[in-house]
Amino acid sequence: MTYSVIRGGAVTAIVSVLLLTACGGRPDGANASADPGGVRLVNPGKLTVCTNLPFEPFQFNQNGEVVGFDVDIVNLAARKLGVTQEIVNIDFAVIKSGAALNSGKCDLAAAGMTITEERKKNIDFSVPYFDATQALMAKKGSGITSLDDARAKKGFKIGVLAGTTGLDYVRSKGFDPVQFADANKLLLSLDTGQTGAIVQDLPVVRTWLKKPDIGAKFELIANFHTGEHYGIGMKLGNAALGKVVNESIEAAMKDGAYDAIYKKWFDDAPPPATTP
Amino acid sequence: MVRRRAPSGNHSVTRLSARQRRQLAHGLQYGILVVGVIVIVLLADWDAIRQSFLNTRIAKEGLPQLFTVALRNTLVYTVTGYAFGFTIGLALALMRLSSVGPYRWIAAGYIEIFRGLPALVIFLMIGSLPLGFPGFYLPGGVYGMACLGLGLVSAAYMAETFRAGLQAVPKGQMEAARSLGMPYGRAMVSIVIPQAFRIVIPPLTNELVLLFKDSSLVLFLGVTSSQVELAKFGNDQASTFANPTPILVSGMTYLLITIPLGYFARRLEASREIGR
Numbered sequence: 229m230t231y232s233v234i235r236g237g238a239v240t241a242i243v244s245v246l247l248l249t250a251c252g253g254r255p256d257g258a259n260a261s262a263d264p265g266g267v268r269l270v271n272p273g274k275l276t277v278c279t280n281l282p283f284e285p286f287q288f289n290q291n292g293e294v295v296g297f298d299v300d301i302v303n304l305a306a307r308k309l310g311v312t313q314e315i316v317n318i319d320f321a322v323i324k325s326g327a328a329l330n331s332g333k334c335d336l337a338a339a340g341m342t343i344t345e346e347r348k349k350n351i352d353f354s355v356p357y358f359d360a361t362q363a364l365m366a367k368k369g370s371g372i373t374s375l376d377d378a379r380a381k382k383g384f385k386i387g388v389l390a391g392t393t394g395l396d397y398v399r400s401k402g403f404d405p406v407q408f409a410d411a412n413k414l415l416l417s418l419d420t421g422q423t424g425a426i427v428q429d430l431p432v433v434r435t436w437l438k439k440p441d442i443g444a445k446f447e448l449i450a451n452f453h454t455g456e457h458y459g460i461g462m463k464l465g466n467a468a469l470g471k472v473v474n475e476s477i478e479a480a481m482k483d484g485a486y487d488a489i490y491k492k493w494f495d496d497a498p499p500p501a502t503t504p
Numbered sequence: 505m506v507r508r509r510a511p512s513g514n515h516s517v518t519r520l521s522a523r524q525r526r527q528l529a530h531g532l533q534y535g536i537l538v539v540g541v542i543v544i545v546l547l548a549d550w551d552a553i554r555q556s557f558l559n560t561r562i563a564k565e566g567l568p569q570l571f572t573v574a575l576r577n578t579l580v581y582t583v584t585g586y587a588f589g590f591t592i593g594l595a596l597a598l599m600r601l602s603s604v605g606p607y608r609w610i611a612a613g614y615i616e617i618f619r620g621l622p623a624l625v626i627f628l629m630i631g632s633l634p635l636g637f638p639g640f641y642l643p644g645g646v647y648g649m650a651c652l653g654l655g656l657v658s659a660a661y662m663a664e665t666f667r668a669g670l671q672a673v674p675k676g677q678m679e680a681a682r683s684l685g686m687p688y689g690r691a692m693v694s695i696v697i698p699q700a701f702r703i704v705i706p707p708l709t710n711e712l713v714l715l716f717k718d719s720s721l722v723l724f725l726g727v728t729s730s731q732v733e734l735a736k737f738g739n740d741q742a743s744t745f746a747n748p749t750p751i752l753v754s755g756m757t758y759l760l761i762t763i764p765l766g767y768f769a770r771r772l773e774a775s776r777e778i779g780r
Contacts, residue, residue: 321743350746387726390736391743406646408726413631417726420634422645 266468267309270332275306275313278334280320283411285435285493286340286358286458287315297493298338301357302460304476304485305336319409321391326350329463336473337461340429342393352466353459354473357486359499360456362397363433364449366425367418374450375401378425387414387423394427397454418446425449429456431494559749566741566750573730574737575757580647581719581733585654586712592655593662598692600667611663618660627653627721646731650722658715662708669704670696706776709769713762734758 270276279298282288287296294315306313322328323337324347342360343353366372375398378384388395390407398405406423408414415436417423430451437443460477462469480486490498520528566574599611618626630653634640642648673696681691720735727736738754 319739321739325743325746327742327746327748385728390740404728404730406726406728409724413724413726416632416635420632421641422631422634422726 267472268468269309269311269335271314273311275302275309275311275336276316276334277302277313278316278318278323278328278337279339280323280410281317283340283432285431287338297358297489298340298458298460300489300492301477301480301486302336302338302473304480305460305473308472308476320389323461324351324391326461326464329461335462335466335469339461340432340458341461342456343459344393347461350464351461352464352470353461354470355477356457356459357477358431358458360429360431360458361454362394362427362452362456363430364425364427364452365418365433365436365446366449367445368447370424370449372425372449375403379403381424384424385422387417387426389414389428392429393454393456394429397452398427415442427452434494556748557752559747562741562745562747562749563753565745566737566753570734570737570753570757574732574734574754575761577722577731578716578719578733578758579761581650581654581722582712582716584647584651585719586658586715588651588655589658589662589711589715590708592659594666596659596663597666597670600663601670615660615663618656619664621657623653623657623718623721624724626656627724631725646722646725646727649725650719653721653725654715654718657718658711661711661714665704665707665711666700668707669700672703673699702776706769706773709765709772713765713769716761716765717758 279287279294281294283296283298285296286298287294289295294317299313299315302313316328316334318328318333320339322333323339324341326347328334329337329351337351340358340360341347343356347353364372364375372378372381372384375386378386379402386398386403386405388398388405388407389411390409395405395407405427406417408417411428411432414423414426414428418426430448433448437446437448460473462473477486480489487498490496596611596614599607600615602608602611627649630649642652644651677695677699678691681695682688686694719733722731722733723736723739727733732740734754734757738751741750742748
């Protein structure tokens with residue numbers, strides 16, 4: 229009896245091991261494809277990019293397609309690699325912690341993401357490709373002109389995007405802001421009165437206010453001149469991909485492709501300080 | 505056994521006795537289990553698991569806010585939502601059994617709609633309510649919104665539970681009460697509803713467990729750091745420290761409540777069986 233049990237077990241063991249070895253390839257080895265430059269992509273033939281939608285004009289849905297400034301910037305690198313870009317919409321918290329990159333969800337993170345010392349511990353950044361600051365936006369006639377005015381009003385709530393430098397900035401001024409999971413909900417909170425004002429990246433606020441229905445209701449209150457630079461994020465130590473991204477951005481800044489992208493999304497030429 | 509039978513005839517190879525078949529099946533099952541465990545143990549990178557999921561240094565960073573803020577808020581959202589859902593649910597159950605047609609239709613319609621909608625959709629709707637109803641304001645801000653959202657969802661489920669409970673009370677109870685001269689309403693409140701409650705306590709406890717988990721959706725309403733609940737707390741901490749341990753810790757904290765509650769519900773169920 230013991231013998232037959234053991235034999236049964238042995239047969240199962242062999243079968244299971246065969247099955248497991250047949251389908252148990254390790255993801256980092258099996259799925260990655262190598263190109264001549266030594267760049268390994270999580271999905272062969274595609275440059276998979278994590279972002280948090282919408283973040284107009286950097287990435288947003290237009291006629292069922294994700295487009296924007298960041299999308300065009302990453303396309304420069306994709307073209308250089310000879311692959312197409314695929315965009316994954318994901319929580320910003322997972323992007324900035326590096327979890328999305330480390331878990332092999334995507335090759336790059338392009339999400340209008342500011343380069344900070346703290347984030348550099350968890351992700352590698354490309355060269356800066358955009359200058360931004362934080363701005364305060366409120367309903368027209370809100371009566372506030374600064375964060376201090378907001379502080380003086382009792383029950384006045386400031387809204388921010390969760391996990392962003394906007395949150396860090398408002399916190400550093402002693403507020404406990406209401407955090408939203410994406411920019412749509414942030415803007416909605418201002419409309420519904422859940423928040424009295426919101427702090428958001430200036431280029432995003434400017435793009436919002438250019439739209440007639442939003443511009444009619446809200447206004448830019450203040451620019452905080454936080455002096456931030458956006459960078460494309462990638463997994464720590466992914467130097468091969470970093471090199472391609474940096475070279476594609478630097479080349480575009482030299483040959484005018486960058487200016488063309490800038491003009492496409494902001495209707496004007498980049499300020500002279502943009503070139504790093 | 506197998507060895508002894510092997511030379512006796514050519515049938516023995518294919519034909520196993522019932523007992524042998526059982527032994528073989530048993531052997532196979534144990535074999536699969538053992539191999540599965542061995543494969544997992546061998547494939548797992550235990551250092552990486554410890555570093556990423558069982559990092560005590562990072563787990564400690566969340567204390568004491570994990571309990572004093574996150575768990576507390578989760579409980580507040582759950583209990584207020586449950587109380588609201590309980591009240592509406594009971595009313596709906598009585599409407600469903602009413603002899604007035606429109607009441608039955610309204611209750612049936614409500615139950616069908618709110619049981620059929622994902623809780624997330626309801627939360628997103630609540631965030632936008634003030635757009636359609638200018639001046640709409642819920643007391644308590646996000647606490648009010650969470651109470652409404654969780655209440656609306658759970659009311660539909662609880663209504664069905666209450667209805668089942670009310671219908672499970674033997675008809676003779678109502679008839680006896682009526683024959684004693686009690687009016688219908690009085691008989692309902694004093695005789696039928698208390699007995700129905702006794703019947704529905706276990707399923708209602710399960711509903712509490714479900715609601716406790718659904719409270720994680722509050723993050724989509726936009727919360728300040730003092731209003732944060734367990735799931736967002738864990739996600740934010742994981743993002744800040746670039747380590748998923750806080751997510752595991754949040755999960756364990758949910759279990760601290762849900763496992764005892766589930767046990768309690770089963771105990772109640774068991775004791776009711778004995779009581780019969």
